[in-house]
Amino acid sequence: MRRAYVASLLTGLLTTSVAKAEEAQDPFLWLEEVQGAKALEWVRAQNAKTLAVLEKDARFEPFYTEALELLTATDRIPTPRFRAEGVDNFWQDRTNPRGLWRHATVEGYAGAKTSWQTVLDVDALAKAENANWIWKGSNCLPPADQRCLVSLSNGGKDAVELREFDATAKRFVEGGFQVPEDKLSAAWLDADTLLVGRDWGEGTLTESGYPFVLKRWKRGTPLAEAQELFRGERTDVSASPIPLRDAEGTLQAVLVSRGLTTFESEYYLLGDAAPVRLPFPRKVSIQAFVEGQVVFTIEEDWGRFKQGALLAYPLAALKADPAKATPTLIFQPGPRQAIESVGATRGRVLVNLYEDVKGALDVYTPSKNRWSRKRLALSKDASVAITATSSSHERFFVKSQGFLAPTSLWLADAKAGTVKKVKSLPARFDASKLRVDQYWTQSKDGTRIPYFLVRSKARKLDGTTPTLVYGYGGFQISKPPVYLPEEGKLWMERGGAYVVANIRGGGEFGPRWHQLALREHRQRAFDDYAAVMQDLVRRKVSSPRRMGIYGRSNGGVLTSVAMTQHPDLFTAAVIESPLIDMMRYHKLPAGASWVGEYGNPEVPEDAAFISKYSAYQNLREGVRYPTPYITTNTKDDRVHPGHARKFAARLEAMGLPYFYYENTDGGHSNDSDPMLNARRWALHHVYLSRLLMD
Secondary structure, rough: HHHHHHHHHHHHHHHHHHHHHHHHHOOOHHHHHHOOOOHHHHHHHHHHHHHHOOOOOOOOHHHHHHHHHHHHHHHHHHHOOOOOOEEEEOOOOOOOOOOOEEEEEEHHHHOOOOOOOOEEEHHHHHHHOOOOEEEEEEEEEOHHHHHHEEEEEEOOOOOOOEEEEEOOOEEEEEOOEEEEEEEEEEEEEEOOOEEEEOOOOOOOEEOOOOOOOOEEEEEEHHHOOOOEEOOOOOOOOOEEEEEOOOOOOOOEEEEEEOOOOOOEEEEEOOOOOEEEEEEEEOEEEEEEEEEOEEEEEEOOOOOHHHHHHHEEEEHHHHHOOHHOOOOOOEOOOOOOEEEEEEEEEOOOEEEEEEEEOEEEEEEEEEEEEEEEEOOOOOOOOOOOEEEEOOOOOOOOEEEEEEOOOOOEEEEEEEOOEEEEEEEEOOOOOOOOOOEEEEEEEOOOOOOOEEEEEEEEOOOOOOOOOOOEEEOOOOOOOOOOOOOOHHHHHOOOHHEEEEEEOOOEEEOOOOOOHOOOHHHOHHHHHHHHHHHHHHHHHHOOOHHHHHHHEEEEEEOOOOOOHHHHHHOOOEEEEEOOOOOOOOOOOOHOOOOHHHHHOOOOOHHHHHHHHHHHHHHHOOOOOOOOOEEEEEEEEEEOOOOOOOOHHHHHHHHHOOOOOOOOEEEEEEEOOOOOOOOHHHHHHHHHHHHHHHHHHH
C-alpha cells in the first residue's frame, strides 16, 4: 500500500512539474479554459476592441442587411430529405431562426408551391423549455419513419441530447428513449431497442472524446442497465453502429465501425456470439447497402484493387464465412477522377464523381458478377451532389451548381435514368460581368496544382484586383465549383476576385491527392497554396498588397502557416475556427482524433516536422506580418477556441496588429442562427474591404 502511495505521489509531482514546464513555455495556457472567468474577460475585451472598428465601419450595416436577406430569403431551395413516403425539410428564417422541421408530399414539394406541415417548431421548444436548443437532425425507424430520435444541441455544440419523437403525433414520446447530452451515436435495432454509444463512465470515452463501448438498450429499462455488445480501446478514435436494412426496412445485419486512427478502421459483424471481424482493408469507407451488397470504397491498394476503387461484398457471403467472401469491382477511378460520394436507391448505386474537379453522376445497376453504368444528363463544368435518397424506391434528388450558376435541384429516377429540374435558386448577384477560369500552376516540387479564378471580365490584368484566395487542403475534402451568394454579393459584385485553390490534402483526385500531404508531407499543402498566390501575381491578377486569404478549421492551419511562412505574399487573412497550436492540438478536444492527419506531437519524429510549421510556435520578432482577422466560437467543441485565443494573445504580446472576435453561440459550423451568420459574413467582408479595397 505504501508503494502505491509513493508511486501516486511521484506521479502527481511529475504531472505538476510537466504542467509548470508547459506553462513556462506557453504563458497563454489559461486561455484554453473555455469557460474560465479570466479567459472570458479577455474574450469580451477583445470583442469590444474589434467591434469598435468593424461594426463602426459604414459598410457593416449594408453588408449585414444584404447577408441577412440572402440567408433568410423565402425563395431559397428547401433542402429535401425522404421520409414516410414524403419529404422533410428543416427551415430557418427571420421568424424562425432556430428552425422548423416540416413535411410535405413528394409531388407537393416538386410542384410550384409546397404545402408544408410543421412537425416540430424548435423556436417554440426552446422558448417553452428556456433552453438554447439548436437542431442537429433526426434518425427515424423504417419503414414507417414515424418514431424518430431527435438530436438537440446546446448552442450548436457537437454534443447532443437525444429524445424519442412521434412524427405522426408531432410530440416527444412520454417515457420514451432519452439520452443526456454527450458526443454519442445511436441506431434503431427495432421499435423497442437502440444500440447506443456514449460515456458510460469508468473511462469509456476515447482519448478523442468519443464512445468506444456500444450497448443494447431495451425500452422500459434504465439506460444504466443497457447490455454491452461491443468494446473497442481507449486509444481508438471511436466506435459507431451501422445498421444494414433492405428495401422493405427489415434489419439484415448490424456492423460496427471501429475507428483505429483518423483514416483506419476495422469492421465487425454483430450477432448472437462475439463480434466477427470482417475482411476489409484498414483504409476503407462503407458507403451503402443495396440488393444484399455491402458497397464500400478503399483508400489504399488492396490485392488486385487500386486505391480509390468502389467495391461490393455480398452480405450473405460475409455472414457465412468472411474469409471466403469475394468482393466485386463496381468502378475504378482514373488518375484525374475521384469518387466524391456514394448513395443508393432501392436497387441501384449512385456515384458522385469528379473529373478534373468538375462533377458528374453515374447510376450503377447490379447484375450477375457485373455492374452496368449510365451517366445522368446534368450540367457540365459544375459540381453535382447527391442530396436525398431512399432505399424504398428509385427516386432521388441531386443538386448542381457552379460559381456563376445558381443552385438547381433535380428529381431523378435511377431506374429510368432520367432527371427533371424541380427547383432553381434565383440569381443572388450579378454574374453577367464575371468569368470563371481554371488554371494549373506548378508547386515547389513540380506537381501541377489546379485552381479556379472568378473575376471581372472587364478589369485589366494589372495586379490591382482585390483577390481572396480560399484554401482547405485536408481530410480528403474536395472544393469544387459552388454557388456562393455571400461572396458574390459582398465581394465579387464590388469588384473583388475569388479563388479556390485545389491543393494537396484535399480529395479532388481521390485518396492519393489527400495522402500526398499527410503527416510529414504537410508542407506540400502549404507550398501548393503559396504557388497559387505566386501564380496570381505572375498572371497580374493581383499583388500582395491586394491579396487576402481565407480558411476555416483545418483551413486555419493552412492560413496561419501561410502567415508565418509567406508574410510577403498577402495583406489580409481571415482565420476562422482554426487549429493553430499544432504542438498541443492533440490535447484539446477532439484533437486526438486527427493524429492520422497531422502526426502525434508526443512522438519525437512527428514533433520534429510539426514544430517546423506550427504557426503558434513560429511567430518571430521583427517580422512584418499581415494583419489577420482571427475568429472562433465559444461553443465549438470540435476545434477548441484556445487555438484562436492563444494566437491572438501571442500577436498582442509581440506588439503586432490583429483583429479578434469570438462568437458565443453556433458551434464549429457557425451557422446555427441566420442572424449570427449574417453578422459573421458582414464582419468578414468589412475587414477584407478595409485591408484590400481601401
